Amino acid sequence: MKQLFQHINLAACLLLSIGIVGAAEDTWEKFPPGYSIEKITTPVGVQFGVSGLAMDRHDNLFVCTREGQVWKFSDPNWLLVAEGLHEPLGILVEESTGHLLVVQRPEFTRLIDENGDGKADFLQTISDDWGLTDNYHEYAFGLVHDKDGNYYGTLNTSLSWPGWAGSDRWDIARVHDSKMGRAAPYRGWSFQISPQGTFTPWSAGLRSPAGLGINNSGDIFYTDNQGDWNASSSLHQIVRGRFHGHPSSLMDHPDFAGKDLNSISTEDYHKMWTRPAVWLPHGELANSPGEPTFDKTQGKFGPFAGQFFIGDQTMSNLMRVSLEKVGGEYQGAVWNFIRPLECGVIRQVFDSQGRMYVGQTGRGWRSAGKDVFGLRRITWDGSTVPMEMKNIRLTQKGFRIVFTHPVDEAVFENPENFQVESWGYLYHANYGSPKVDEKKLPVDIRRAPNNPAVVIIDLPLETEKVYKFTLSGIQSQTGVPLTNSIGYYTLNRLKAPR
């Protein structure tokens, strides 16, 4: 929390600086040309901490809130669909029935409108097969579904350290003096729920997995928040049986039944750990990331189809992630996309026109910006292509940065325009990790021979490192300046030699 307030103060100072000195090249505020933002008026007088967004086939937007309500937005009208839910943090429209599905702290629920007035009359429990105490940290997040009709969600760890929790009654399965533990079954797990309602624990080792997304290959991802056993905020692929790093959840793993989790060394947990696909560097890009939303708009939202957008509750920004598979596993790059959005961002959904609705809440963790909650809609104008690093791809000798426009040749006259540094993180029970083994790297830069939008950067490659690319003076051949000039690539695996 202390770090959070330090960050907010820093952000406030930076914003103030922007106001004083005007638009320096690398301002904290980032807003790509071609995009516009509308603030949607939420129901008047209602606390509206958006915690889930879903869209039906008629472009009706459904919103669940941390305050336990579900609303339908048929622009510009709002209808209260349900209330009295227990902090729902995910919502979907059931394709086969049109019913709403929500995941709330105690259960996965179907909301059924029986009399056709648009409001839920029957709240059907689909599954409640996970443990729950009255520990505030025991959130349940969701939701995505796969092509077979299975649903997926994630369960937060318990806040177990008595020094923070204010009680020792949740002090169960803290490992190596970590802050979070497991006060009830399956805390720290992802789960699958079948169309028949069968609950299956899916992967373990999650810490504070505040959102899920699924790509067009059917691969499911979640974000985790920096904290104990998680060096920095992060994006992970969920695979059945995988261990994502936080050991408390292993108390419910059959292979660890009856074992003392504190007798297992950090080194042994490290060997079991599947690293995140992408680190979201703490304090620079993210503090508390929300759900990854896959851009399935086929270009209606700009030139980033097939990428993920992730919001952050603390920094009130929207990030963009480009993934590639190397050695059979996802890894890739992340950038800021828009910053700030005046309130924490944790949920996004696209409508059929490719407009992105952004769900916002800042209560409790605070967030950059003036609002405590909000709903915004981001629209691309359909023609103005911002100058951005569209993706970063690993090569045998370094990286290829693909820009959205051909790059102005003048940039190559000064190698200092491409600064690259790398670092690693520690895997341990401590709260977060400093950057370790930081290096400023020598680079060899050139334009790709057959593609003026591609820059090739050769440099020393090491696995298990984050590579930070800080570009300056970059513009397109038509004079469009680069909006977001810093990118981060997580290198877990090297390309196999040819």
Added chain:
Amino acid sequence: MHKTSIILSVLGLMAALGCELAIAPMAQAQPANPYHLKPSGQPMVIRSFLKDGPARSINVGFPEGIHLSFDAQVPRVALAWTGDFLDIGPDRGYGNANDRGGRPAVILGSPVSVGDLGFPFSHSGKEPSHIEFLGYRIHPTVTFYYKFDGAISVEHTVSPASPGQGLTYHFKISGATDALSFRLNAAQVNYHSDKGQQRGSHLLLSSDEARDFSIHVFPRKN
């Protein structure tokens, strides 16, 4: 911090942030404190953690002034109280930008016994098994649905008893093939039913009687 101070702090902070004032989340007439819920007109059904109550509490407030906590973990009416309904502020962080909320809501009135002895039903003299909560209906009545022993389904409608400060449970049970027992602590409550035979803390019902019966439960006045 005193509640009044908290409210003033919240309002001050929200005003400083240029926010609209928070009002109650429920679409009913509200008392002055927007987080102190008091049903009027219709029952209010709201899930939250509940101080000294179940984690999976479904709190039901009636305009008649008696309220209950239904436990969706071990389905039954676990608690009841009279007076005002609920302070939901701890769950909602009182709308304060600094407050994560998620803490147990607090009963506002005075507890009254419901004679809770845990899951109330047993079938054919056996301990119940495979207890499963199935959901609840809020319209036109507040009705909970659950099953046990794999095949016995229970519809459990709750309402204020009339007259007096008690509760009426209306049950519809299907799937029973033998006698059922419904238990509650007769040392703490008076109860009477329109079906079955009362034996102290046990109401004994044939499978046919169990299809549709009501129990009126009143706290004993010691």
